[in-house]
Amino acid sequence: MGNSIYLIASGGNPNYGDDLVVASWLRFLARVRPDASVWLDCPQPGTASALFAGIHPGFRATNTLWRACADAPDQSAHAVWDHVADRVDRGGTPMYDIGLLALGNADSIHILGGGYVNGVWPDHVGLVAGMAAVQKLNSCRLTASGLGLTPLTENAEQLAKTFAEFSAISVRDDASAEFLGLKTGLDDVFLGLLxxxxxxxxxxxxxxxxxxxxxxxxxxxxxxxxxxxxxxxxxxxxxxxxxxxxxxxxxxxxxxxxxxxxxxxxxxxxxxxxxxxxxxxxxxxxxxxxxxxxxxxxxxxxxxxxxxxxxxxxxxxxxxxxxxxxxxxxxxxxxxxxxxxxxxxxxxxxxxxxxxxxxxxxxxxxxxxxxxxxxxx
Missing domain, CATH: 3.40.50 (Rossmann fold)
Incomplete structure (x- = not known):
């Protein structure tokens, strides 16, 4: 496994629960991967830099994929999916390319838990689209943990098909588990609960x-x-x-x-x-x-x-x-x-x-x- 870890999460806004998810994973990675470069793609990288400062020595924050989702002209799930996948695949704009370099160099991309990839915020499916697009370019490892996927998005079938290609995935509730045909897992905060x-x-x-x-x-x-x-x-x-x-x-x-x-x-x-x-x-x-x-x-x-x-x-x-x-x-x-x-x-x-x-x-x-x-x- 390489030494560049790319995390995607909704933490950094701030929000106690979402931020605790991120902090839990950063503390864990500080113990098992202290020498890794750890990027966090989140909505507010400036606030995230202050919230998570000092937890992992290789921590950096960006908003490359979150920004790509927000910039899609049409905010429906299908349209955002296509927009973000195209942005990652084609690049070609100075506004994104420097962030896409870090994303493209990732050895693994891990979307962290929480209930933010679902029908409440359909545009967030673009995060998964971006992960899949990067994987096609550099064959990096894709993982997900502790997600809550309900209510389902309008492109639920496309989302499920993409998740099926991940190296590992877990969800935290029965409805999400039934949707993907998995056993019910645990919320990511259990990692940092003690x-x-x-x-x-x-x-x-x-x-x-x-x-x-x-x-x-x-x-x-x-x-x-x-x-x-x-x-x-x-x-x-x-x-x-x-x-x-x-x-x-x-x-x-x-x-x-x-x-x-x-x-x-x-x-x-x-x-x-x-x-x-x-x-x-x-x-x-x-x-x-x-x-x-x-x-x-x-x-x-x-x-x-x-x-x-x-x-x-x-x-x-x-x-x-x-x-x-x-x-x-x-x-x-x-x-x-x-x-x-x-x-x-x-x-x-x-x-x-x-x-x-x-x-x-x-x-x-x-x-x-x-x-x-x-x-x-």
Whole structure:
């Protein structure tokens, strides 16, 4: 295996979950491939350079394929696919050629996990088209891990045919596995789960922000009526928690977007109990045993449950977030799931005392998958 690794991911925007996927792989590669040149193709390479600085000595960031997807005149899945494949194959423009040189010199191209290659963002199929186009030019190794591919894109058949030619591929949910005829795999954050738990649970600074009840609620990917209804349900939860002398905190997984619900609760949660993205990224997620979580975000569900917290996973987009959260429920988090648009009040939080140990075993499974892709030399 060569010494030039090209990663593709949606991290770097910033977004706690997507960024944790990238950081997990970079830390792993720093141990097994410390001398490699590691390129990350992502939407915001400038922010990514700051977020992931120092994790891998050979790390560099670019946006070659992401930019090619965004520049397609027609943003349908079929049109973006053809546009990116043609851009890689033909080159010939100074705006792209320097980035295409790094892509063309890659010994392996690995699209990292997350739910970003699907019908919610059909233009992102261009990332896979670009991978296939490079492989035809230089015979590099193509791999994928931890993807969530539902809802399916309009060119699903073309996507499946291309993935079938990859050296290795894994997906994180049953629907994606059924689509490709695979066994269900694991989300990529399981690769870095134990490290994330250690830095969170073992840090006094993080634990001082781990309140009895924690919220992490997004304002994107939902309509105003659903969001307003969820606000009213959460207000009741917070008021009841405070009435029972429980402390309440709030986590921001995506800067700005996730703060909106905190502000909508109109001072019920003290400002000192608000944990901004920067704090989460530098110190860890404020999780501990005995907590209760209410989150629309997928990765806080995973990490809080693995730390021993109970919770309610709230789906904001049926056909997307319900599949994501149910992939964790199927692994045994024991949490309760509800749709944000449900007419009823939020259910009582639940958990499983067995998931802490199960999560450690799952992390071991994910490490075995990673070692199969990048064996220790």
């Amino acid at each position: 490290s994330e738990l250690r830095r969170s649970v073992d840090s006094y600074r993080v634990q001082s922000r781990a309140q009895d009840v924690m919220l992490c609620i997004q304002s994107d990917m939902t309509d105003e009526t659903t969001w307003s209804g969820l606000r009213d349900k959460l207000r009741y939860v917070v008021e009841m928690s405070l009435a029972n002398d429980l402390s309440v905190g709030y986590v921001e997984a995506i800067p700005g977007s996730d703060r909106r619900m905190f502000e909508a609760l109109e001072g019920l949660i003290p400002e000192k109990n608000f944990v901004p993205f920067t704090q989460v990224w530098t110190d860890g997620l404020p999780v501990r045993r005995g907590q209760t979580w209410y989150t629309t975000r997928f990765h806080p569900h995973m990490i809080a449950a693995a730390a021993g917290a109970k919770g309610v996973a709230i789906g904001v987009l049926d056909g997307y977030y319900d599949i994501k959260h149910r992939s964790l429920l199927d692994l045994g988090t024991g949490w309760t799931y509800t749709s944000a648009g449900s007419a009823s009040e939020l259910p009582e939080p639940t958990g499983s005392p067995d998931f802490e140990l199960a999560a450690a075993r799952l992390a071991g499974r994910k490490r075995a998958e990673a070692l199969a892709l990048y064996p220790v030399r």
